[in-house]
Amino acid sequence: MTTLPGPTATRRLILQGAASVALLGLGNLPFGAAPARAAANDKYPEEAFKQKSEADAIKALYGQTAEPSDKVKLDAPEIAENGGVVPISVTTTLDKVTSISFFVAENPSALAASYTIPEGTIPAVANRLKMAKTTNVVAIVEADGKLYSATKEVKVTVGGCGG
C-alpha cells in the first residue's frame, strides 16, 4: 500500500475494515442457521479454505457439526508412500446428498476439497489429495441439511508439502 495522506484516512480505512468484518460476521449467521451451504450458492468458500483446524473449517463451510455415520464409506489407502498423491474416494447410501467435502486433519489448512452434488448426481467422488504427514482424513457428506462423517487414518511415509 502507498503512503496515506493523513491519520484521518488511516482511521477511515480501519473503520471500513471493522465494518466489513462486522458485516461478514452477520452474513455468516443466517447461513449457519439455514440448512448449511445452499446448493445454489456456488461461490468459492474462501474463508473455509483458510481455516487451519478441521473443526474450524467444518464450521466455516457448513456452520454446524457432523456426526459419524456408517452410511458414509471413505476409501483411502492404509499407507501412502507419496503424500503428494493420495487417492481418496467416498461413497454414501444416504439420500438427498447436496455436498461432499474432504478434510485432512493436520494439513496446513484442513479443508482439501468440497464438491457440490446437485440433484441427479450420484453421491460418490474420487480424487487425489496431498497430505503433509500421517493423519486422519475426514469425509463429510451433507444430506438433507445434516452432516455425516467418516474418518480414516492414512500413514504417510513421505509428506506432500515439502520439496
Next chain:
Amino acid sequence: MASSIRVRATANGDITEVQALIQHPMDTGFVKDAKGELIPAHYIQQLKFECNGKDVFVADWGTAVSKDPYVKFSFKGAKKGDDLKVSWTDNKGGSDTITAKIS
C-alpha cells in the same frame, strides 16, 4: 496449445460416468524452488461440469488437491451424444474450458 483438460464421459444406461484429468501445478505456496525461494500458491479454485444447461458437479478446491488433479463422479439424466462442458478457474485468474461429447 492443447487443452489442459482431458475428460472422458461414458453413458451406461441412465448413468454417465465422468473422469477428468487436468494439467495444473497446484502449487501450495509452501514449497521452495531450486534457489530457495517460495513458489507462490497457484491452484484451481473451482471446477465445473455442465450438461444440458445445468450444473451437474461443482468442485471447490484448495491447495491440498494433488498436482494435475483427477476427479471422478457419475450423474443421471444425460445420454450418448450430449455435450458436457468442463471449466476451471484458478487463484491467479487463469481458466480453461472444454466441451466433450458423452460417448
